[in-house]
Amino acid sequence: MPELPEVETVMRGLTPAWLGQRFARVQLNRDGLRRPFPEDLGQRLTGARVTAVHRRAKYGLVDTDRGDTLILHLGMSGRMRLDPIEILKHDHVLFETDAGRRVAFNDPRRFGSLDLTPTGQIATHPLLAGLGPEPLGTDFNAAMLARAFAGRAAPAKALLLDQRLIAGLGNIYVCEALFRARIDPRRAGGAVSRPRLAALAAAIPLVLEEAIAAGGSSLRDHAAPDGTLGYFQAGFEVYGREGQPCPACTRPITRTVQSGRSTFHCERCQK
Ligand code: ZN
Numbered sequence: 473m474p475e476l477p478e479v480e481t482v483m484r485g486l487t488p489a490w491l492g493q494r495f496a497r498v499q500l501n502r503d504g505l506r507r508p509f510p511e512d513l514g515q516r517l518t519g520a521r522v523t524a525v526h527r528r529a530k531y532g533l534v535d536t537d538r539g540d541t542l543i544l545h546l547g548m549s550g551r552m553r554l555d556p557i558e559i560l561k562h563d564h565v566l567f568e569t570d571a572g573r574r575v576a577f578n579d580p581r582r583f584g585s586l587d588l589t590p591t592g593q594i595a596t597h598p599l600l601a602g603l604g605p606e607p608l609g610t611d612f613n614a615a616m617l618a619r620a621f622a623g624r625a626a627p628a629k630a631l632l633l634d635q636r637l638i639a640g641l642g643n644i645y646v647c648e649a650l651f652r653a654r655i656d657p658r659r660a661g662g663a664v665s666r667p668r669l670a671a672l673a674a675a676i677p678l679v680l681e682e683a684i685a686a687g688g689s690s691l692r693d694h695a696a697p698d699g700t701l702g703y704f705q706a707g708f709e710v711y712g713r714e715g716q717p718c719p720a721c722t723r724p725i726t727r728t729v730q731s732g733r734s735t736f737h738c739e740r741c742q743k
Contacts, residue, residue, distance in 0.1 A: 474546040475642035476530055476607070477680055481687030482552050483525050483532045486575065489554060490522045490534065493569035501564050505582045506547060509565075513588055516540055517567075529603050529640035533594070541591045543599060547583030552576070603639035607676045612638070614673035621669060624661035629730055631661045632676075641676070644711045645683065647736050649675040651710045656742045657735045658728070710736040 474482070498514045510516075520536035527533060532544035546552075553576040556563065563576035565586065577584065589597045604620075605611045620637040621628070631637055632646045641649075650657050652675035655668050664672070686707070709719050714727035718738040728735045 473548050473642065474530065474550065475644055475683075476527075476640040477645070477683035477687050479530050479532055479546060479640075480527055480680075480684050482546065483527045484684075485554065486532075486534075486552060487525045489573040489575060490567075490569065491525050492522065493571050493573065494519060494521045495536075495567055496570040497566075497568040499566040499568075501566070505564060505579055505584045505586070506545075507585060509586050510588045513586060516588055517542065528594075528600055528606070529635065530642070531599060535591050539591050540588050541594050543585075543587040543589060543594075543597065544577075545585045545599075547579055547581065547585065549581040550577065550579040550584035553578050603635055604637045605639065607638055607641060608680055612673070612677065614670040617673045618666065618669050621661035621664055626661055627658045627730060628655050628661050628664055628672075629657035629735055633731075638676075643733050643735075644708065645676070645679050647711045648679045648708060651737060651742060652679060654742050656739075657730065657737050659743070710738065712736065 495517045496519075498517045500509055500514055503509060516538065517536065517540075520538045520540065522534055523537050524533070524535040526535075530545065532546075534542040534544065536542070553560075553563065555574050556576045559566065559576065560578060562578045562580040564579055564582070565577040567575045567577075577586070587597070587599065594600060605616060617638075621631060624631055626634075628650060629646055632641050632649070633643070635641075647657065649672060653668055653672035655664055655672060710725050713725045713736060715724045717723070718725055718741055721738065721740050723738055723740045725736050726739050728737070
């Protein structure tokens with residue numbers, strides 16, 4: 473499933489194709505994905521010039537000079553294919569700019585979504601209202617994290633996954649950040665020490681930035697030939713490494729299940 477770094481990489485990859493350009497054609501090959509597309513989606517986008525390509529949490533945002541913002545979610549399996557040579561079965565939406573750049577939104581499992589809202593109402597849109605601060609934003613810091621964790625009995629991992637506390641973190645990068653900060657994912661939020669919270673506040677943006685950098689290089693190295701934006705393999709320290717040696721102490725990494733999702737951590741290093 474695409475996490476924040478993947479979405480960030482996709483939006484950065486789309487920027488040169490879309491920013492400042494007009495959509496000459498928006499072809500919808502079906503009525504919707506996870507839910508129906510807005511009825512007037514094609515009409516409102518066609519002829520509109522893109523004024524910004526950015527991201528909030530795991531949503532891609534595309535502002536146009538008509539005062540609309542396209543809200544794009546990749547769901548479980550969504551990809552953006554840049555300048556596809558041929559149209560594939562799961563290319564559900566095709567965007568074409570007046571400069572002739574084409575982007576296909578490919579989503580085999582169809583959990584993705586496209587929504588359109590007036591740009592001025594973006595903060596109150598149901599998908600985005602109530603989201604916590606961006607982990608890469610200026611209002612994310614140790615004091616903010618300490619407030620979110622204070623007195624909480626919920627496990628540290630669950631708190632980090634709560635989009636109302638921090639927006640856009642998913643399973644992979646939460647596991648990685650908790651390892652960097654040496655925090656047991658099962659520890660109650662309110663019982664995490666101040667120094668470890670400070671380490672966590674530093675680790676979260678770091679693991680995300682590293683993944684975005686890896687995504688950027690995978691864009692150059694691998695995605696360019698087939699033009700697919702959306703997935704890359706970052707080097708994880710604990711995620712997906714059950715039984716393999718901890719990079720810090722060599723004890724085998726443990727996999728547990730929390731709220732139905734895999735957690736990977738080192739029982740020696742993380743307290
Ligand atoms: Zn260890």
